[in-house]
Amino acid sequence: MARKPGSRSEITGPRLREAALRLFARDGYAAVSMRQIAAEVGVQAGALYLYTADKQSLLADLMADHLEALLAAWAEEAPEGDARARLDHFARFHIRFHAARADAVFIAYMELRNLTPGNFARIEALRRRYETELEQILRDGQAEGCFALPDTKLAAMALIAMLTGVNTWFREGGRLSLPRVEDIYVDMVLKAAGATAGPPP
Amino acid sequence: MARKPGSRSEITGPRLREAALRLFARDGYAAVSMRQIAAEVGVQAGALYLYTADKQSLLADLMADHLEALLAAWAEEAPEGDARARLDHFARFHIRFHAARADAVFIAYMELRNLTPGNFARIEALRRRYETELEQILRDGQAEGCFALPDTKLAAMALIAMLTGVNTWFREGGRLSLPRVEDIYVDMVLKAAGATAGPPP
DNA sequence: GGTTGAATTGAACGGGCGTTCAGTGACAAT
DNA sequence: ATTGTCACTGAACGCCCGTTCAATTCAACC
Numbered sequence: 291m292a293r294k295p296g297s298r299s300e301i302t303g304p305r306l307r308e309a310a311l312r313l314f315a316r317d318g319y320a321a322v323s324m325r326q327i328a329a330e331v332g333v334q335a336g337a338l339y340l341y342t343a344d345k346q347s348l349l350a351d352l353m354a355d356h357l358e359a360l361l362a363a364w365a366e367e368a369p370e371g372d373a374r375a376r377l378d379h380f381a382r383f384h385i386r387f388h389a390a391r392a393d394a395v396f397i398a399y400m401e402l403r404n405l406t407p408g409n410f411a412r413i414e415a416l417r418r419r420y421e422t423e424l425e426q427i428l429r430d431g432q433a434e435g436c437f438a439l440p441d442t443k444l445a446a447m448a449l450i451a452m453l454t455g456v457n458t459w460f461r462e463g464g465r466l467s468l469p470r471v472e473d474i475y476v477d478m479v480l481k482a483a484g485a486t487a488g489p490p491p
Numbered sequence: 492m493a494r495k496p497g498s499r500s501e502i503t504g505p506r507l508r509e510a511a512l513r514l515f516a517r518d519g520y521a522a523v524s525m526r527q528i529a530a531e532v533g534v535q536a537g538a539l540y541l542y543t544a545d546k547q548s549l550l551a552d553l554m555a556d557h558l559e560a561l562l563a564a565w566a567e568e569a570p571e572g573d574a575r576a577r578l579d580h581f582a583r584f585h586i587r588f589h590a591a592r593a594d595a596v597f598i599a600y601m602e603l604r605n606l607t608p609g610n611f612a613r614i615e616a617l618r619r620r621y622e623t624e625l626e627q628i629l630r631d632g633q634a635e636g637c638f639a640l641p642d643t644k645l646a647a648m649a650l651i652a653m654l655t656g657v658n659t660w661f662r663e664g665g666r667l668s669l670p671r672v673e674d675i676y677v678d679m680v681l682k683a684a685g686a687t688a689g690p691p692p
Numbered sequence: 693g694g695t696t697g698a699a700t701t702g703a704a705c706g707g708g709c710g711t712t713c714a715g716t717g718a719c720a721a722t
Numbered sequence: 723a724t725t726g727t728c729a730c731t732g733a734a735c736g737c738c739c740g741t742t743c744a745a746t747t748c749a750a751c752c
Contacts, residue, residue, distance in 0.1 A: 294700060298698095298699085298749085302699080302700095318605065320519055321605070323739065325739080325740090333699095333701090334701055335740080336702075336703095337699070337700050340700080345741095403518065404522070440675045441667075441675050444672070444676075447656060447660060448679055449653070450656075451653050451655070451659070452650070452653040452683075455653070466645070474642050474646075475645075478649055479683075481685055482679040483679075483682075495717090499729085500729070503730095524708075526708080526709080535731055537711080537712075537731070538729070540710095540712080541728095541729070541730080545710075545711075
């Protein structure tokens, strides 16, 4: 047996990426073997190398794609208005986007140490760009006089850590709906930023 | 050659735990081999099994010890006073304790998925106990009327995520000293909790 | 319907894994 | 000086790892 009936690269390629994403998120990059991924795809291990140079770039590409999708999605929202409204928007966007891609988020935060230095730099630069988006909002708010923050850089990291933390416990169908979670976090985020009172939720 | 000169179990035991802690934190549990740990200790791999039943319980014990030390240290601080002062105290304690044990913190958050179900339950129960300590402060503050929180459970998780995030970037000798970082985070934490104004920092 | 190129197999490569255990040298107590 | 236990070695067990490659079969086009 060699080539399988119905086989097409536009099918196997994405399936490889989906399987790798799920398995890496569940068990960790180091604990998942190429043979396990191949079995999930329904293929022998050797066939994977038609779609990725090696295991390392499979991981790096998954992470880079996730972060690029994140930046692209945020760029598309491009909120207008005062800093308060934009921070509200950012918090909701972050929670919503991350809740919809739990596996990719998990990998992008947990598997950084398994990247080679070159790949790490590439990924880290993308993450930094996203952080800067929030930092800009905080700086603008500071300038407009509607936020009160001792350090915008720290605040950006603190708020992102808080928002990303949602992913560790949120499950669809739990005690709270996602919009309700958004409301609660927006309230805390705005308060933490020292936002002057705006329209009540 | 068999027994080595100067060898004593009170020495090798701790050295094993220190080496495992450092290597697990740096490379991840799955990526570190017993032979690597042994080399770090200066011993052959087989000798490790005089000090741990297997690799899995080595990890579980490191995590349990960390969380038990955390709970014990917090119990010893036992802050008195109103909820606002206790929340201030908790935030500073959390940042200080975690900054001093970056490796253990990292492992306790990142390697949960490498625990067997039994060990996972044991560790998770300890973490939950710590979360409850904060939640109690928030509930008391809510009752005292000095906090304004839509959901104390969520707030507890959100604040812990924010505080623990410090560990991802804080390095001794960086732009900000630890006490300064504490001040900044306490400010944001109190604001996020909707704390009514107290003494300025 | 024949040809060509794409998709895949299956075996092999060298190496590392966690764990066990008989053997051995060093220390402590007598 | 002898004994007994403690701490450790070194080899072995069976197994899995990431990656390569010749051979093979299918799909697509002429």
